[in-house]
Amino acid sequence: MGIILKDIEKKLQVVLRHIEESAAFDGICDKDFNDATSVSSLAHASGLSARSLRDYFKAYTGQSLVNYVFQRRAEYAARIFRLYPAVSKAQAAYSLGFKCPNGIYRLMRKNGVANIDSLRNMIVNDSAIHLPFRKEYMSECLLFYKQLETHYDECSTCEFETDNWNKIEAFVLTRHPKAKALGYVGFAIDRYISDDKYSGTFISGILFQGIHSSVLNKVIPGSIGWRLIPARKYAVFTHKGNYDGLTSFYDEVITTINNSDLSIDITAPYMEKYLNSPTDVPAEELITELWVGLAD
Structure with missing residues (x-):
């Protein structure tokens, strides 16, 4: 061609x-x-x-x-x-x-x-790691995100927040002024697919409630996408520190899960929820929660 x-x-x-x-x-x-x-x-x-x-x-x-x-x-x-x-x-x-x-x-x-x-046999860890976690229920919500090829190392900059989250928030609230933002989140969607856990494609966006999915088109023209995130209970693990430490934190979470009696929704990608921002606090003070979907 x-x-x-x-x-x-x-x-x-x-x-x-x-x-x-x-x-x-x-x-x-x-x-x-x-x-x-x-x-x-x-x-x-x-x-x-x-x-x-x-x-x-x-x-x-x-x-x-x-x-x-x-x-x-x-x-x-x-x-x-x-x-x-x-x-x-x-x-x-x-x-x-x-x-x-x-x-x-x-x-x-x-x-x-x-x-x-x-x-x-690829991820076999017999260590006695057991991270603390809490269980929390989250009601059905909508994830809005930019449909761009975003990689892990691009997501921790001030420019990323301005170009990504601010535009998403403006897009949603202009059209749905009564919508309520629940938090800024990310999904490392292809982590553990290849042997390289340090790079890959990342979905970063904002969770909203107060918008009924029936008013949305399946495909929104332009660069904004959306997904319905069903109501469910999660196991929530907390990481404090630089985003660079999240890869080893994921490994510890997985080990904890496999050594526990938690009933995991095996299809659900893990959701990172950011409680603060690198624009507001030093890297060592960053708090990231890892939300792991539980089975019904």
């Missing part, structure tokens, strides 16, 4: 981001994965025709759109076994909406993802 024009490349990046988010939130939001990543849905999100999207996507990535979608879903599904070795194939499959226990196994095998037993 030749050189991909810049405006087409931007549209394809929107599609890649959309697939990534759909896989990361697979099983916990109101948007069904298959519907959210259908050719028609992705074409609508990108502003391309279905045929153009297929052609440009293959030229840009070297893979067909359908194959890429299921490859990424398989890699995100594999994360479950990396994090929670005791989870059975059936439990993981049903949690992700498969109709039979072997659905997740077939998905992973077809897409060349490591076998389940080897994944279970």
Whole structure:
């Protein structure tokens, strides 16, 4: 097809981001994965025709759109076994909406993802770490976020807050002045998918209540996205200090979970909630809560 024009490349990046988010939130939001990543849905999100999207996507990535979608879903599904070795194939499959226990196994095998037993051995920690935590219920809310390719090391700057959170807040409150902001949050959506836990794609946004999802379009034109976060109870762990320490903190949280009797929602990505800001306090005074969804 030749050189991909810049405006087409931007549209394809929107599609890649959309697939990534759909896989990361697979099983916990109101948007069904298959519907959210259908050719028609992705074409609508990108502003391309279905045929153009297929052609440009293959030229840009070297893979067909359908194959890429299921490859990424398989890699995100594999994360479950990396994090929670005791989870059975059936439990993981049903949690992700498969109709039979072997659905997740077939998905992973077809897409060349490591076998389940080897994944279970990747994060084995027999240490006696047991971090303190509290349990807290959070009502249903909406997450609004910028649909940009944001990486971990870009999220701790003052410029990021101005360019990201301030714009999201202005966007929402201009349209929904009665909405109530619950807090600034982040999701390291592809952490533990690859062997590199220190870099990856990050969703950062604001939780709001007071807006009914029925008044929102499934896809908002422009760079703002939204997700319905269902009401649930969480185990909440607290980290104090520089954001650089969060990676080792995640490892300690995972060890605590696997050594406890907590009943975890295995599909839910961990949510970081920021109680203060690097614009207001020194790095060593930063307080970040890690919210881990609990099963019903």
